[in-house]
Amino acid sequence: MADIFEQALYPYRRSPDQDAAAPARHPVIVVGAGPVGLAAALDLALKDVPVLLLDDNDRVSTGSRAICFAKRTLEIMDRLGCGQPLVDKGVTWNKGKVFFDERKVYEFDLLAEAGHRRPAFINLQQFHFEAVLLERLRELQAEGRPVEIRGRNKVTGVTRDDSGIQLTVETPDGPYTLEADWLVACDGAKSPIRSFMGLDFHGRIFEDNFLIADVKMEADFPTERWFWFDPPFNRGQSALLHKQPDGVWRIDLQLGWDIDREVEMREENVIPRLKAMLGEEAKFSLEWISIYTFQCRRMERFAHGRVLFAGDSAHQVSPFGARGANSGIQDADNLAWKLKLILDGTAPESLMESYNRERVQAADENILNSTRSTDFITPKSDISHVFRDAVLDLAEAHPFARPLVNSGRLSVPATHAGSDLNGEDALPGGPERTRPGAPAVDAPVGDGWLLESLGTDIVLLGINTSLPDMSGGDTLPVTVLTIETEDDRLGALRERYLGRNEQAVYLIRPDQHIAARWPTYDRKAISAALTAATGGMS
Amino acid sequence: MTDLNTAPNLTDADGFYEALIAAHEGLTPEQSTALNARLILLLANHVGDRDILLDALRKARGTGR
């Protein structure tokens, strides 16, 4: 059978829209069926928002792109109903090692505590990731959810006027026109929609090349992230090794700026590099070779009226830290529930400005982290090189230097601490990591997990306290949930949500970010926080 | 904000100065630069406080005036 990325998983089919007398109008059109567009479409469909997904292709992405999918992504995928197949297919890892020259200088564990359903990371080829999401989309269609995907539908123009958004779409049968109330542009780093709208995309280009080789081999390296600074097999440069499913290993070798890419990509030049790293006797076959360069940049705004940019179309980071797809999926997570409430008329359209603000904040955090990593990995001046080597040199013997070693600060979700959607933090001495703006932290509850019990609505969570029914009166769907810290033998729930308090009440957004918290139930305070969290209506 | 202490504070100023120079003895300029970098990192960690460190960076950058 052909590889998954060689199959037309959503082949072109003529749509009745192409024969309509007047352009068909859709409430939401998502452009781009990469990880971000797929996640956005799944989320909207699960909320029963009719969504049309267009892609210029009819298959999942080819070759080596993302492999590291973070805990938060898996938690979002759990909410979308496809976390388990991703974990089953992926390679789970939490630990890493850092080498300098021939020495191991540092080891880390990204999830050193128990009481989480999901690991710090799984490694999974991006095409497998996308294939799992596509399969989930097919399931939702079978359940009758309002989602459609159209392959080989290439958007070639976008215009806007008072009546809405018009898209020109090129297909094998020629062009047609569509109209949308909302457009979600997940059309990747080169975003044609960004260009059609004449929007900026500024940032910093890094002058470096990285060779990616995916090799198939039998090897007994542990399933950890291994990173080398200045190793004997790639002098003056860095290297990275990751295990993927199907016996495939990702090798990432820094090459420097002044290279001839075409020459470096030749197998006869790649093989000796790999043998220098893996040993002369190593038996491997090449699955894929590519060379990439990168940039750190973002759009000034992610929301332009009813056109929303999400994922690589809105921001790009260096791959160190695995913050590309992982942060793009958080964009989708952030916008889907807001769009749902706006379309239902239960929140004002201005709520979408919080998408812009929160995700720009997250993008800046990701860009800052990945820029710092890049500057550590590839020092830009002689003295920067001296300090980098000094840190690595000290790290082996002196624990203080280890936090300075920066081989990539791996993706963690942003805490929207300053967001105007946040309500009060009235829980005295409440734990820092569950303060308003933070994504809810998982913890065991009975035989299950806290995050899986949150569902897809706004949640009012009572811990060690009962709560009255919230339905009736409010137009917003609020689920009331009560749990007991007794249900968690580990004590994680208490530590993560109560601190020294005996009980607490949390208001949690549909994207599982915490909106407000209190020591006791207070109807008025909750109402105010609910209003703030949904953009000031209700 | 906490300021960097720039009043005399070394228990044995001459002795420290001598030890500092001695630590570099026999090193090439590159090795000396590397030693200095390690020394700065060790001392910075001992100080710890971010404001004091930033103040020190500012003062050092200003060539002492």
Ligand SMILES: Cc1cc2nc3c(=O)[nH]c(=O)nc-3n(C[C@H](O)[C@H](O)[C@H](O)COP(=O)(O)OP(=O)(O)OC[C@H]3O[C@@H](n4cnc5c(N)ncnc54)[C@H](O)[C@@H]3O)c2cc1C
């Ligand atoms: C070497 C490398 C390693 C990486 N490693 C990681 C990692 O470990 N973890 C991580 O999180 N990220 C990683 N990334 C980044 C990750 O690949 C991207 O962030 C991710 O693919 C972005 O997803 P997206 O959906 O926004 O865009 P894309 O995946 O680029 O998808 C865009 C989609 O839009 C479609 N499209 C484009 N134009 C049109 C049009 N006009 N009409 C219709 N459809 C259109 C395209 O066909 C495509 O399907 C890595 C990237 C590289 C290059």
